[in-house]
Amino acid sequence: MFRVPELAAKESPVESAAESGPAQYVITAENLTKSYGDMTAVDGISFRVPAGEAFGLLGPNGAGKSTTMRMIGGVSQRTSGSLTIMGLDPEQHGPEVRAHLGVVPQQDNLDEELKVRDNLLVYGRYFGLPMSYLKPKADELLEFAQLTDKAKAKVDALSGGMKRRLTIARSLINEPKILLLDEPTTGLDPQARHILWDRLFRLKEQGVTLILTTHYMDEAEQLCDRLIVVDKGRIMAEGSPASLIREYSTREVLELRFGSARNATVGAELEGIGERVETLPDRVLIYANDGEAALEEVSARGLRPVTSLVRRSSLEDVFLRLTGRSLVD
Ligand SMILES: Nc1ncnc2c1ncn2[C@@H]1O[C@H](COP(=O)(O)OP(=O)(O)OP(=O)(O)O)[C@@H](O)[C@H]1O
């Protein structure tokens, strides 16, 4: 549907970019920094995103995700560093850059007074697109967002998940090459999240570059080819979900609950089981490649947890390892 011929022609944009410059990447950020007075919200982050990638910013509240997204979207000025979108500086080429972008902000900002389909038409008019293009496009996007039967409903009658899908539909009105999604599924129930994930997969299949923020580890694992883990405005780690888990965690995790009074003290008695023991207020985590074997060792030491669970490592474990804190407070 959308093509970037100069990018599609290159087989390996990541490797070739070193010789041929930043144009091979749809987004480059070097030492990108944003301060509000004394407070540094984004503290010198650097990353590059090749065309067609689903790239994530994973981090807790206040990490600087939205601030970064707003700078990419050209609605917030950076304090220092450099940033290019399709080879252009968004501060110098705002309208040109915005023509390539679709933006899904953290808070839906739909026009609640207007009907669903009219939201798409009015938004399209901001881009100066003609009605002859917008009308069939709006119908196509309503179909894509599974909102065709809501076309004539008022926005304030939609559920949260439907509003989110409408915001995504709206962001696609100009057939953007890059879609910015700031916490696309926060606050939605599991079914609504899965519908949205499916729609985002389809866009990725069509070659749209997805830049998304999330503090849901499962969302990052499902959607992102590659991600940066951010905390307090800095990049803590970068890689594919699988490579980050390999690098920073064990294959499995044994989760034990001994009861709130005992969790804090039992850690010392578990030392030496698995590769690492992490004590949280509500549970103790034992990082081990074989979780069942670790559980046998726990029993052999005469320790009796109230509950035990063996699971695969996740990005949550990566975040805990890197920062000593849990992703979701
Ligand atoms: N306009 C502003 N003025 C002052 N401080 C701001 C402003 N916008 C953001 N901040 C601060 O910058 C930091 C990063 O905020 P940001 O919204 O980018 O975080 P986030 O990672 O998107 O968090 P969340 O997951 O809660 O959305 C926070 O400490 C926030 O209070």
Ligand SMILES: [Mg+2]
């Ligand atoms: Mg945010």
